[in-house]
Amino acid sequence: MIEIQHIHKNFGRLQVLKDVSLTCNKGQCIALIGPNGCGKTTLIKAILGMVVPSSGNILFNGKNIANDYLYRQNIGYMPQIGRYPENMTIGHIVEMIKHIRKSDQQPDEDLLKAFDLPSLYEKRMRTLSGGTTQKVSATLAFLFNPDVLILDEPTAGLDPLASEILKEKIISEKEKGKLILITSHLLSELDDLVTEIIFMQEGVVQFHKTTSQLMDHTGEQKIAKAIANVLKKQHSEQDN
Amino acid sequence: MILDIVKSKMVIAYAVLLAVLCFSAFNLEDNSTKGVLTVQSIILLTVPLVSLIFSTIYLYNSNEFIELLLGQPVQRKKIWISLFAGLSLSLVIAFLISGGVPLLLYAPSNLALMMILIGCLITVIFVSLACLCAMLTRDKAKGIGIAILIWLFFALLFDGLLLFILFQFADYPIEKPMIALASLSPIDLSRILMQLHMDVSAMMGYTGAIFKDFFGNTLGMSMAILLLVLWIVIPFWISLRKFKRKDL
Numbered sequence: 001m002i003e004i005q006h007i008h009k010n011f012g013r014l015q016v017l018k019d020v021s022l023t024c025n026k027g028q029c030i031a032l033i034g035p036n037g038c039g040k041t042t043l044i045k046a047i048l049g050m051v052v053p054s055s056g057n058i059l060f061n062g063k064n065i066a067n068d069y070l071y072r073q074n075i076g077y078m079p080q081i082g083r084y085p086e087n088m089t090i091g092h093i094v095e096m097i098k099h100i101r102k103s104d105q106q107p108d109e110d111l112l113k114a115f116d117l118p119s120l121y122e123k124r125m126r127t128l129s130g131g132t133t134q135k136v137s138a139t140l141a142f143l144f145n146p147d148v149l150i151l152d153e154p155t156a157g158l159d160p161l162a163s164e165i166l167k168e169k170i171i172s173e174k175e176k177g178k179l180i181l182i183t184s185h186l187l188s189e190l191d192d193l194v195t196e197i198i199f200m201q202e203g204v205v206q207f208h209k210t211t212s213q214l215m216d217h218t219g220e221q222k223i224a225k226a227i228a229n230v231l232k233k234q235h236s237e238q239d240n
Numbered sequence: 241m242i243l244d245i246v247k248s249k250m251v252i253a254y255a256v257l258l259a260v261l262c263f264s265a266f267n268l269e270d271n272s273t274k275g276v277l278t279v280q281s282i283i284l285l286t287v288p289l290v291s292l293i294f295s296t297i298y299l300y301n302s303n304e305f306i307e308l309l310l311g312q313p314v315q316r317k318k319i320w321i322s323l324f325a326g327l328s329l330s331l332v333i334a335f336l337i338s339g340g341v342p343l344l345l346y347a348p349s350n351l352a353l354m355m356i357l358i359g360c361l362i363t364v365i366f367v368s369l370a371c372l373c374a375m376l377t378r379d380k381a382k383g384i385g386i387a388i389l390i391w392l393f394f395a396l397l398f399d400g401l402l403l404f405i406l407f408q409f410a411d412y413p414i415e416k417p418m419i420a421l422a423s424l425s426p427i428d429l430s431r432i433l434m435q436l437h438m439d440v441s442a443m444m445g446y447t448g449a450i451f452k453d454f455f456g457n458t459l460g461m462s463m464a465i466l467l468l469v470l471w472i473v474i475p476f477w478i479s480l481r482k483f484k485r486k487d488l
Contacts, residue, residue: 045487045488050311051488052487071313072314073313077311082304082308084304097312100314101312
């Protein structure tokens with residue numbers, strides 16, 4: 001579904017992505033993890049066309065995304081920090097995005113209702129707390145039933161209740177056979193969600209494995225421990 | 241998007257300020273010609289400054305909004321063009337209400353229509369330059385600094401430079417090169433265009449005198465307006481090209 005071929009990206013002298021190649025398919029729920037500043041968000045933004053790679057291609061359903069924009073109809077994106085025009089109300093934003101998408105199918109308003117956003121429709125974006133802004137971002141990402149969901153730190157800033165709602169929504173979407181790409185630092189949250197793990201470090205993909213492969217490999221039951229295990233091994237290899 | 245800009249208090253404050261300036265210009269002077277002159281300098285100094293600075297700040301502040309739209313199936317070109325159109329439209333409306341209405345009320349003539357047209361053009365030109373400023377650097381403070389420099393250059397320095405060249409080369413036939421030079425500044429072009437429509441030849445600057453010949457006829461005038469339009473198109477086109485390749 002998404003094919004990334006030898007992507008390089010540098011910001012000035014800083015190399016953020018070094019020869020990244022990945023393939024993501026339908027029905028997978030992929031966790032993109034790695035330390036801060038390893039290029040996760042840049043990679044996601046490259047898929048969305050917000051960052052133009054220095055070299056390499058990204059194919060979406062077999063079509064190159066360079067100079068294309070319609071493919072984004074099939075993507076729902078929830079940014080890490082969503083900031084919106086301060087003077088607009090939540091209602092305006094939702095209406096505007098609906099207008100832009102011009103989708104014929106009934107919008108998926110589950111989250112809208114679950115987060116009780118309609119009661120806040122008159123509030124201006126400037127007055128919202130960080131958590132409420134995240135709720136708006138999440139709602140917008142799921143609103144149009146996209147085939148691909150890209151969630152950048154979805155649960156950061158959400159209260160436990162809201163993050164549980166979001167998690168259940170992600171699981172139900174996964175069961176519909178959608179491709180879901182999540183970045184997160186809270187590894188414990190990913191346990192019952194993800195089927196595959198991509199681990200990045202300093203702009204390089206260290207490994208891309210299914211969770212069962214990873215667990216067999218390390219003999220651990222939890223993702224967090226398995227990753228720690230892999231990191232420890234790497235360290236000891238470097239030391240020798 | 242336009243709603244967001246129009247609702248912004250800055251634009252309303254700008255409209256009110258402009259209206260107060262223009263109405264007081266006409267009410268303080270018993271002679272409407274003097275009022276027109278005051279309004280002319282408002283158009284040449286205040287309008288560019290506000291359009292440029294406000295647009296630059298607005299463009300930097302809408303970075304996150306652009307990011308939001310880029311996640312949607314929207315062409316990059318379209319986002320940038322609609323931002324430009326929204327800014328231009330709201331500032332032009334503000335100018336029409338607060339600058340155009342007093343002009344038509346107190347000094348209805350061809351000159352007033354010309355001044356309104358030029359005021360609108362100047363507004364859009366400086367919005368277009370603001371687009372360019374916003375694309376030149378990621379740093380908001382730097383961008384606003386560049387915007388202020390551009391305004392200083394066109395509003396004050398350029399005329400001085402022109403005068404300096406005129407005096408230095410006074411012995412040579414430099415009328416034609418001067419025409420080319422003056423077209424390098426949208427503010428000078430507008431000043432010439434407006435003053436050619438006034439009876440107050442005493443107010444004609446040294447630059448203006450040369451142009452009576454050239455810009456006095458219809459051909460010259462349409463050329464000047466065409467040049468002003470180019471001042472809109474070229475900076476915006478460059479900024480659009482940069483925007484298409486920009487990382488957000």
